[in-house]
Amino acid sequence: MRNYDLEFLKRFSMVIGFLMLVTVGLMIGAFFLSKTIPPEVSPVAAKQTAARITPVGAVYAGSTGAAAQAAAAAAAAAAQAAQGAYGGTLDGKTIFDQLCTACHTAGVGNAPMLNAAGFGARLAKGKDTLYKHAIEGFTGPDGGVMPPKGGNAGLSEAQIHATVDWMLDQSK
Numbered sequence: 001m002r003n004y005d006l007e008f009l010k011r012f013s014m015v016i017g018f019l020m021l022v023t024v025g026l027m028i029g030a031f032f033l034s035k036t037i038p039p040e041v042s043p044v045a046a047k048q049t050a051a052r053i054t055p056v057g058a059v060y061a062g063s064t065g066a067a068a069q070a071a072a073a074a075a076a077a078a079a080q081a082a083q084g085a086y087g088g089t090l091d092g093k094t095i096f097d098q099l100c101t102a103c104h105t106a107g108v109g110n111a112p113m114l115n116a117a118g119f120g121a122r123l124a125k126g127k128d129t130l131y132k133h134a135i136e137g138f139t140g141p142d143g144g145v146m147p148p149k150g151g152n153a154g155l156s157e158a159q160i161h162a163t164v165d166w167m168l169d170q171s172k
Helices: 005-038 043-052 062-083 092-105 116-124 129-136 156-168
Strands: none
Touching: 005 156, 092 156, 116 129, 129 156
């Protein structure tokens, strides 16, 4: 082998060695830099974490505490009402128009229509019976069918009572 070939191999090996050292140095630097950057938090994960660590209860003392307790109770009642069917409304007409009208305007399934003839015999049994049948459902001897809560399980008893009262007022 010639002398200049040995010189080339020696310098080439040194360049390759130097490049390998630079590569290893960059890899080590990247490893340490990646540890210093905080990971990005998903908004969904942050919301779930906040819900998980929310306090279950609170302590209220004195007049300030009583006011805070009343405000918290009002907020909880409003949130519960908003989760109810039709926004928790107690307007019988609204519930009737959105849920009951399909059967009670056409008499589907022998549903009583909004007139004296439709509710006359049923009203004779009393309002409590009408409330019970509206809440629990009813299958009559004449083939009449009323699904529980009109087919919407999200209705509260107060909403059922308001709707039945509205229907009775309209049938007079």
